[in-house]
Amino acid sequence: MGIFDEIKKKLSHEFIDIIEWLDYTDDTIVHRFERYQNEIKNGAQLIVREGQTAVFINEGQLADIFTPGTHTLSTQNLPILTTLKGWKHGFNSPFKAEVYFVNTHLFTNEKWGTKNPITLNDDRFGLVEIRAFGTYAFKINDAGKFVVDIVGTDANFTNFEINEHLKSLISTRFTDTIGEANLPIELYAANTSELSDTCLEVMQHEFNSVGISLEKFFIENVSMPEELKKEIFEYSRIDKLDLDKLTKFKTAKAIEAAAANEGGTAGAGMGMGMGFVLAQQMGGMMNPMTGQQPIQPQQTTPLAPPPMPVQVQYFYAQNGQQAGPASFDQLKVLFANRTINKDSLIWKQGMSNWTALKDIEELKSFLGGNTPPPLPGI
Template identity: 80%
Template sequence: MGIFDKIKEKLSNEFIDIVEWLDYTEDTIAHRFERYQNEIKNNAQLIVREGQAAVFVNEGQLADVFTPGTYTLNTQNLPILTTLKGWKYGFNSPFKAEVYFVNTTLFTDEKWGTKNPITLSDDRFGLVEIRAFGTYAFKVADPGKFIVDIVGTDNNFTNFEINEHLKSLIATRFTDTVGEANLPIELYAANTTELSDTCREVMQPEFLSVGISLERFFIENVSMPEDLKKEIFEYSRIDKIDLDKLTKFKTAKAIEAAATNEGGTAGAGMGMGMGFVMAQQMGNMMNPQMGSQQQAQQRQQPPAAAVPPPMPQAVQYYYAMNGAQSGPVGYEQMQSLFASRTINRETLVWKAGMDGWKALKEVDELKSFLGGNTPPPLP
């Protein structure tokens, strides 16, 4: 072999005959095919495996995209080669072009979450704050657009490099979506599947605009402050129960507790007194005639000597707090509780003589707490 043949063989060996990429990582989205001082040989073999796409870029412009398969690189399957520099010297010359392999498989279990609480307006609870987090999955749907718009000249582009952008996009669109949903606050946690589907539909166009497809989107949890949770639970229970039955039940429990209170004579006395009253009422019901005779005897008794009537007792109020009965307290104490916002206009209130519990705003003598200057009606 002559010296010129050896030089020719050496040069031809420097030209790349096979263009392929074996991915041994789990996070690479795009990889540029590297050739140190080498060029791609005419009629070289391009091998694109399943889950890949090969993108050719010439002088910064997209040339062509190859899907999985084996190709011979020549002017028949890559027309852009006819315009590449070097071909003017003959079709047996090598050519220069940047080749990017794009991973088109599904990237799963990507995390997202709201960095700051989302403020929403609720008709019953006013302004409330919620947080949310979950997972999503995406893949490259348009390799050419993805290389041009996102990767640029990065020789090894990973999902870590784009995750921050995607998470910011998700958080923004999630905030818009839940704000426009206008659901009652307690229903957000119970409708995560519907919200997930809606959010995916809203976000998909923006993902596709850079060549990415949002394949799955999941909301795993919607959380809110603990005090708001308790308030929602209490509201839900009150909305479902019969307040009249609840009042009677709690009154009976209070009488039972007072009657069994061995340490307090006042409680024992009250229990005994209530027992006597209840016994008398039961006796009257069982023997109506005896009850009528007692009432007639009471009417026939001569009037007692003129003595001043007893001093009127101050009205005592009971109020509902965190699903439990509190009190009794006087009028001034109720006014102080209202002023300190311990209770409000919707707080349930009861006093002797009322048929059942009512909101504070519906009790005549307590309406003055609401800011009006009109005195209550005369008794």
């Protein structure tokens, strides 16, 4: 072999066309390989690393796709591009094509959240608003579809550009899923794991339609206004307590608060009243110590008090089951706390059938706005 052949061989090795992309970022999804006039030589070396896919685009049309490995570009491994170019017997001169490198690794810890509150209709609390936020992870599972449908001619496509679209999609589908779940409002925060799995399944199809696989979806928090949260806590406590005991407890607290308010008239009166009672009790305790008998009031024939009125007991329907009995005052508390409503079925002794609360005369006062009938003769 002559010296010129050796030089020619050496030069041919030194000037082999190499197409590759080294990603030094953590947010690039697609990078277009830049080449003057997009010319690629026959026999060029294409290097696709793990976590990458190379996509060839010819005049806006999707051509060949290469997975990780080293590929020598020729008509044998460019079948689609060969057909589009019309190479019947191979090619020798440089050809033009755009090469896009697609990152196929997992993009993690992407944030999502509801931009506006989600309005739900709860059976006990009426219309309520909640917000939610969390994270998700995705990767490209169809590089060709993603480049054609989403990237277009963008030379450097980042996850920031796709995240806005994905977050809008997530927010919409999350709202639909939450509405269809129809859970009591306090259970949304307690079932984030189950809701996350359901949302992942619902959203997967739409992500796949643009070449993306939604790998993970997490709901980290479901929040509600503070006043609604306090109302739910209060309702939960009342639901667990005996209403009669609760009424007595609150009455005792009110008496204690009134007695402590010495600056007010009611507090002073309460204080004097309690003072008289204490004085009498102390006097009774002191008399045995001094040997003196307490002054007894003149004995009179005691009058028999009238019999105590019988308190009407009501039964009510809750979640398809009978509950009760409850007194009139207890029933009023249940209505105020939205445990029952105007359409709840009520029964008491003497009634032949269960009747809606709004149709029982003595219970209409719960509804408010009652107007007495006109006076006779007017």
